[in-house]
Amino acid sequence: TGSSRPQRMLKAVQKNATKGDPQSVISAIDHYCRHKEWAMNVGDDKGLILDSVLTEVNPSTALELGTYCGYSTVRIARLLSPGSKLFTVEFNPAFAEVARQIIAYAGLQDKVTLVEGSSGDLIPKMKEQFGIKYFDFVFLDHWKDRYVPDTKLLEDCGLLKKGSVLLADNVICPGAPEYLKYVRNSPRYESRYYKSNLEYTKVEDGLEKSVFLG
Ligand SMILES: CCc1ncnc2c1ncn2[C@@H]1O[C@H](/C=C/CNC(=O)c2cc(-c3ccc(F)cc3)cc(O)c2O)[C@@H](O)[C@H]1O
Ligand SMILES: [Mg+2]
Numbered sequence: 001t002g003s004s005r006p007q008r009m010l011k012a013v014q015k016n017a018t019k020g021d022p023q024s025v026i027s028a029i030d031h032y033c034r035h036k037e038w039a040m041n042v043g044d045d046k047g048l049i050l051d052s053v054l055t056e057v058n059p060s061t062a063l064e065l066g067t068y069c070g071y072s073t074v075r076i077a078r079l080l081s082p083g084s085k086l087f088t089v090e091f092n093p094a095f096a097e098v099a100r101q102i103i104a105y106a107g108l109q110d111k112v113t114l115v116e117g118s119s120g121d122l123i124p125k126m127k128e129q130f131g132i133k134y135f136d137f138v139f140l141d142h143w144k145d146r147y148v149p150d151t152k153l154l155e156d157c158g159l160l161k162k163g164s165v166l167l168a169d170n171v172i173c174p175g176a177p178e179y180l181k182y183v184r185n186s187p188r189y190e191s192r193y194y195k196s197n198l199e200y201t202k203v204e205d206g207l208e209k210s211v212f213l214g
Pocket of ligand 1: 042066092119143199
């Protein structure tokens with residue numbers, strides 16, 4: 001059988017990027033997905049917003065839900081301060097395998113812990129298994145109907161502290177209407193929408209940034 005789209009993305013990175021250079025890995029994926037095969041990476045336009053929010057928060061411990069091929073994992077990890085860590089959750093073993101190779105190609109494996117499994121099962125184990133107290137930053141980019149249950153789970157597991165920032169992809173396209181209602185109506189969050197476009201297209205999409213008020 002032939003290769004998968006994630007495997008072809010990995011090949012494009014190995015062919016066009018420089019080992020140990022995260023920016024070249026990001027550019028190689030963006031070029032491939034813009035000119036060869038679209039893929040559901042956060043992309044370069046929304047990626048710049050992700051970069052600026054991440055830099056502003058400068059998290060010690062960050063969480064990503066939905067690794068896919070590791071594009072946003074590389075975007076986040078490349079901006080972490082020394083000693084800071086990113087945990088990323090992915091339940092599809094084939095995607096996790098590609099992501100591990102892309103993260104390693106970027107030279108960021110020491111900053112990233114890829115945990116294989118379902119977010120609903122893993123979030124309650126984060127404290128005991130990884131000695132995590134809180135997440136300063138959470139990037140939500142997995143199944144859109146999981147954003148609300150997993151946000152509630154993070155709250156209930158005491159993994160958010162006053163000032164923790166949630167950044168959610170795709171709140172317009174494909175859309176996460178229940179999530180927008182949840183964070184915008186809750187007195188426990190201060191939310192703001194960053195208008196952009198769906199990766200590699202002219203379709204509107206955006207990111208919702210929500211600060212947990214404790
Ligand atoms: C069970 C909890 C749970 N636990 C652990 N891992 C989980 C998980 N639920 C999901 N995953 C993994 O996360 C990734 C899924 C991501 C889902 N993302 C979109 O669907 C999406 C779609 C478009 C778009 C598509 C088509 C269009 F026409 C327009 C837009 C654009 C985007 O940016 C998008 O993010 C995969 O790796 C899953 O294996
Ligand atoms: Mg997305």
